[in-house]
Amino acid sequence: MPLPADIPEVVIDRLPIYYRWLARMDAEGRSTVSSQELGDALGVTPAQIRKDLAYFGRFGKQGSGYSVVRLVEELRLILGLNRRWRMVLVGVGRLGRAIASYQGFGPDGFDLVGVFDASEEEIGGEVGGITVRDVREMESSLGAEPADIGIVAVPAEAAQEVIDALVRAGVRSILNYAPITVQVPRGVRIRRIDPLLSLQSMTYHLSLETDERESAPLQASA
């Protein structure tokens, strides 16, 4: 592999989107695709797609475009989807249970291998087919059986503490569902899944539109 220099994060974020569409096309038997068509399907400019892919190699053929199978395979390698990843979940409230029972991660190479909670009532119980362990023994558990990714689904108040523990346990990538901004040391990667933030930025635009609509008659008559 070319093992690239430093690729902008935005580029990395788009690759899974390309990958998903291409994998679907591949499953449907499509053999080639142009940056134009891929871009049309995904709402991205063709130039951007070509630039993004060019960071990693020269996968296309002038005149015909990209081989779908080839590109799927390249993206699998680039994104590290050619192996399985071990995830642990912390928090088995409503949300944690929903995540644990979600069947959509497994087929893509993500295995839930551990579940932790702080509540006496949950510890020892079973969630998503896995026995819930005490979050206080998480650090030592992960020492013996490391995990690649931590999923945090605890209340906001507990999130920082849980994330600190995950980091101490050597987890370098965290998916945070708790509605709070937490600190992580350099080298640890954290992503938030926070629908409320999305809703609140959407209402900014909705409010603007309402204001415009209300003031439009005034402007028209002015």
Next chain:
Amino acid sequence: MPLPADIPEVVIDRLPIYYRWLARMDAEGRSTVSSQELGDALGVTPAQIRKDLAYFGRFGKQGSGYSVVRLVEELRLILGLNRRWRMVLVGVGRLGRAIASYQGFGPDGFDLVGVFDASEEEIGGEVGGITVRDVREMESSLGAEPADIGIVAVPAEAAQEVIDALVRAGVRSILNYAPITVQVPRGVRIRRIDPLLSLQSMTYHLSLETDERESAPLQASA
């Protein structure tokens, strides 16, 4: 209000993050905060915070910083959080049910006012205290009782169709939980909640780290 020109989307996306932290500080009785402290808490540079806020007005005081209550109130107005928003949910599978029963939206002004599904077995049932209606009557239902925001939690195959129907029904903001990229006409705002994409971009970095660690000894000896 200043009713600003065109604010970059990234700025709008940060406001709810500021808002959340400030609301918490306000609840704890904090009276003022500097851009420095806010930035430290949220992992943002102070200059960025000042620039972001300056798009909307001059809320700070030299020497002392920002009044927390004042800023919370300003952000409430800017983000349109001074009123309630009507949301409809489409899809009552596992994920849809989890969303419907999530109690975290209500306190922030988001009300679930309608739930739709395509399955005969679900229609007429109850989810999150609301009767599930046939998605085929969604358009006319929303004509009578409009909604501001649509939440899509259907399988990927159905998502585009459902979103088209929401758009026809006049919904201008959509939160898409379906694992697929869909098309919306200009003027309609869509945000995806897609944990798998986050995981897949995290594994890019995880793979890189693994590669580095493995090749480090070779480099050291070279």
Next chain:
DNA sequence: CCTTGTGAAATAGTTCACAGCA
């Protein structure tokens, strides 16, 4: 003719650094 890969140009976003005010 069609479509890639890519420098160069353009646009967008962030950070600096400091005047000015409390």
Next chain:
DNA sequence: TGCTGTGAACTATTTCACAAGG
């Protein structure tokens, strides 16, 4: 003194536009 608001400088990202290859 401490901190905001803000032009100016810088950095990042996107788009353009075209040579070159199939």
